[in-house]
Amino acid sequence: MPIIKAALLGLGTVGAGVYEVIRNQQEQLKELVGAEVQVVAVLIQDTDKEREVEKDVLVTNNIQEILAIPDLDVIFESIVGAEPTNRYLDEAIEYGCHIITANKEMFAKHGEALLEKALENDVQIGFEATVAAGVPVIRTIQQQLQLNKIGRVQALLNGTSNFILTEMRKKQLPFAKVLKTAQSLGFAEADPTNDVEGIDAFYKIMILSQLIYGEQPEWNTVELKGIASVSEDKIYHSDGRYKHIAELEKVGDRIQATVRPIIVDEQHPLYSVEGVDNAVVLETSLAGAIMIQGPGAGSKPTASAMLEDFIHIFQDSKAAVLS
Ligand SMILES: NC(=O)c1ccc[n+]([C@@H]2O[C@H](COP(=O)([O-])OP(=O)(O)OC[C@H]3O[C@@H](n4cnc5c(N)ncnc54)[C@H](OP(=O)(O)O)[C@@H]3O)[C@@H](O)[C@H]2O)c1
Numbered sequence: 001m002p003i004i005k006a007a008l009l010g011l012g013t014v015g016a017g018v019y020e021v022i023r024n025q026q027e028q029l030k031e032l033v034g035a036e037v038q039v040v041a042v043l044i045q046d047t048d049k050e051r052e053v054e055k056d057v058l059v060t061n062n063i064q065e066i067l068a069i070p071d072l073d074v075i076f077e078s079i080v081g082a083e084p085t086n087r088y089l090d091e092a093i094e095y096g097c098h099i100i101t102a103n104k105e106m107f108a109k110h111g112e113a114l115l116e117k118a119l120e121n122d123v124q125i126g127f128e129a130t131v132a133a134g135v136p137v138i139r140t141i142q143q144q145l146q147l148n149k150i151g152r153v154q155a156l157l158n159g160t161s162n163f164i165l166t167e168m169r170k171k172q173l174p175f176a177k178v179l180k181t182a183q184s185l186g187f188a189e190a191d192p193t194n195d196v197e198g199i200d201a202f203y204k205i206m207i208l209s210q211l212i213y214g215e216q217p218e219w220n221t222v223e224l225k226g227i228a229s230v231s232e233d234k235i236y237h238s239d240g241r242y243k244h245i246a247e248l249e250k251v252g253d254r255i256q257a258t259v260r261p262i263i264v265d266e267q268h269p270l271y272s273v274e275g276v277d278n279a280v281v282l283e284t285s286l287a288g289a290i291m292i293q294g295p296g297a298g299s300k301p302t303a304s305a306m307l308e309d310f311i312h313i314f315q316d317s318k319a320a321v322l323s
Helices: 013-024 026-033 063-067 085-095 104-120 137-144 159-171 175-184 199-213 232-237 299-316 318-322
Strands: 003-009 036-043 058-060 074-077 098-101 150-156 241-251 254-264 277-284 288-295
Touching: 003 013, 003 063, 013 026, 013 036, 013 299, 026 036, 026 299, 036 063, 058 063, 063 085, 074 085, 074 299, 085 098, 085 104, 098 104, 098 299, 104 199, 137 199, 137 277, 137 288, 150 199, 159 175, 159 232, 159 241, 159 277, 199 241, 199 254
Parallel strands: 003 036, 003 074, 036 058, 074 098
Antiparallel strands: 150 241, 150 277, 241 254, 277 288
16 A cells, blocks of 8 residues: 655644544545555654654654655644744745644744745645634635635634633633633643734634735734733623634725624624634625634644645545555
8 A cells, every 4th residue: 555654743732633643543544545644753842752652753853854754745734833834844845745734823924935835846735723723614715615705704713712701701700710720721821822812813814814815914904902901890791792803804905804802792603602612704705604613722623624634635636646
């Protein structure tokens, strides 16, 4: 049977999930892509940490060792931050690898250039996991709504913020206490800045803007507010519910985007989306308003999005891989 050689950049929450799914669902993957999927290398930062990978997997902190492997077919990238990731992926595309990424900061900043480069080099980039993890937002837009014009997008794109606002309101608890609970449950990072300041949701709505309108608004024109500054009293006593909503709309030639906490009433489609869930409402020209909801973070949901991208790419290029 042919072999697809894969490398993982990052072996944290997401990377370990991808590794586990590839190992546990090897038989299904073989059926779907007609080849055995072998993880041959892993890029990490700390070479002293114990890694739960097979002995024959190269574990390195040097990207050049990975790009020196002959016939590498695909890279699953789940490291943190825009650089040096962007540089690594740029080189990997030149090498001729397909890329599947979960890294929203990197993709919001460099996705357009990487996609262009991928086209020139005849490889594909899967980025479903960058927005709402396992919730299939990207592919729904790319494949299921091709004839539709998407007007407005309204979305809950940060599970941590939604969890905190939900818990504060339901249990009338202060922000700091609920944040601690979120951290202890693994819903928030040790440094929660990107989540509670709205930066994570901002990157995701920029990726959606690029996908839907082919461009992003000037970043400094986007109103960006996180949940940390909302008064506890308002969250406890408002008529309606505070939701941290990222919104996107093209008005004339101008793309307008906002990321901010607002109060919504019972009629609003995002009113009942509670806890860590993400949800995206797409107002479409033919199909009407469509809402997609589900877990927007976590090891398995994110790995799910990345492996679905993988299947899509390799089913597409099955003939090429098998030849
Ligand atoms: N966690 C989620 O639910 C989720 C969901 C969707 C998207 N994402 C995105 O996926 C990415 C990974 O998230 P995560 O939660 O898996 O992070 P994580 O648990 O902190 O893991 C990050 C991994 O990347 C490695 N790494 C970081 N910087 C590196 C560098 N410069 N060179 C080589 N390796 C490097 C780390 O190495 P060490 O192991 O040596 O520290 C670690 O293995 C992020 O971009 C995040 O935004 C995460």
